[in-house]
Amino acid sequence: MSEVQASTLSKIARPLALAALGAGLVAFVDIRLSDYMATLAAITLVNVMLASSLALTNGLTGLFSLGHPAFMTIGGYVAAILIFPVQRKGFMMPDLPAFLASLQLDLLPALVIGGAVAALAALVIGFPVLRLRGHYLAVATLGLIIIVRVLVNNWDGVTRGGMGLNGLPRLTSLWWVYGWTVLTVYACWRIKHSSVGRAMMAVRENEMAARCMGISAVSVKMWGFVLGAFFAGVAGGLMAHLITVITPGTYSVLLAFNLVVMVVIGGMGSLTGAVLAAIALSVLSESLRPAEEALELYGLSQVAVALCLILVLLFRPRGVFGSGEPRWARYIMGR
């Protein structure tokens, strides 16, 4: 066997082995543990998916976007409207165009379309907004969350306004989430270790220098923003059909903050860091919930997350893994 073939093999074989290991864990949770634990595991995996896609936009490309919840809302509503049973569409969504009112899709195509619409929205909004940098971009994307929320809130005939869409079919299983998470993490990893990923990091480090090397900063930034939005849109649809309800406020600024915390704690641009931080923070905030209820101190877990962030910023400002990936992760996933 030639060396090239061997490296191609390990590029596929080891990630596959890891995915199989993960599938074993998922099967264990799914079969042996309670429904509650399975739901928690699914939410944790959605967070992993969101954090790794945000690591692409914010970490790798250096666009400080807080817009993920806006794209999740768009993807979530699109998927929910496509999946919603036709019989109930008539009175729940009277203003729906005729071709949508008689349409009822399965989970997979609805999620992909939801993600695609979110990506399209990112493309349209990206042209003006991606000219901004640093905290100006952050505030503009924060504004985007509020704009999307207001629009959804007021489009009564299609979205049922503030009441939101409830009674969505519970189609998202732990397996669906696992599949999408594996796909997202693998796609992000391959993108990071491709020429586009290198270009993204170059733009992040020094946009002027990257341009001088012939990199089109505009299109690289657009890729970072649009890909992140696609996965956010899919995650929004998955989440909506897991918790069976979506309202204009389901995906809020608070969620954007939590995702940013995951990316920052893991290390800007480190996928391993984003994945591990997403798992750690999901478990941390969930394990504090009994304490919140016992002490009647609602908000305690959020304070803990925010304190973690401030401590990391003070003592390890580049995050746990910096911008790189640890050697064991590179060994498994290939470059």
Next chain:
Amino acid sequence: MSQYYLQQIVNGLTLGSLYALVAIGFSMIYGIVRLINFAHGDILMVGAFSTLAMVLGGVPWPFIVLFVAGLGALAGVTIEAVVFRSMRGAPQVTGFIATLALSIIIQNAGIMILSGQPRNFLFPAAMRERIDLGIGTASLIDLAIIGLTLVIIAGAVTLVHRTKLGIAMRATAESVTTAQLMGININRAIATAFGLGSALAAVAGLMWGGKFGQIDPLMGFIPGLKAFVASVIGGVGSIPGAMAGGYILGLAEVLFVGLLPPEYSGYRDAFVFSLLIVILLVRPHGLFGRADEERA
């Protein structure tokens, strides 16, 4: 002019006063440390709740205003000393994620201590009385808010331009290194910006409660963001700009609701933030900002 339009303009000026007070603090802090302080709006909430506590404790009103300003200043100085002093010199993004974290901590601490329930705010009944202005009437509270804001702004501008501390602040905003070489105590100047700015936000919280009658632990976030919009309109870092931006935003928001058919009034916040994006793109330095900085 009909009573309706007069009322709209008075409402716009009142809301604008509140935005201006918060925006000036925002701009002051940005001007001196280049930090967008997301927790600034939550100081408004702290101001509103400490006012409520003092009203319930029977403190006379003139003292309440002073105490609230003092508490706000204390909060600002503490935040600066505990969190930002150690982050000075870190990348811009680090600072504002920290302020976002701080905002979340203050909000959730508020929920933990006070519960998420909105509280009714008690202002003296006399403030609800209407005063005849000749062309129409306006409630005393609106006029008081507008008047007090103008007095406070005049005071703050005098402090920044006429006192030694204010001059040290402006020098530090100009260039930290040069200011330090000239023997200016930059720690004190930065603390002043945080203290003064937060005092203004806390007083705005007092007035916010008086104007809208209800307060809750999450009330500060959106006004904080809108104050950012206001300071962008005026040019972040400029005090007269923040003031003008606050009034422009307040009037624009009220007229948007008042002049369009009622079914559009729900789109108010979308309008404000679309305005933000448009201004950032078309005129990133705002009306009074300087172009020499990297903004967009």
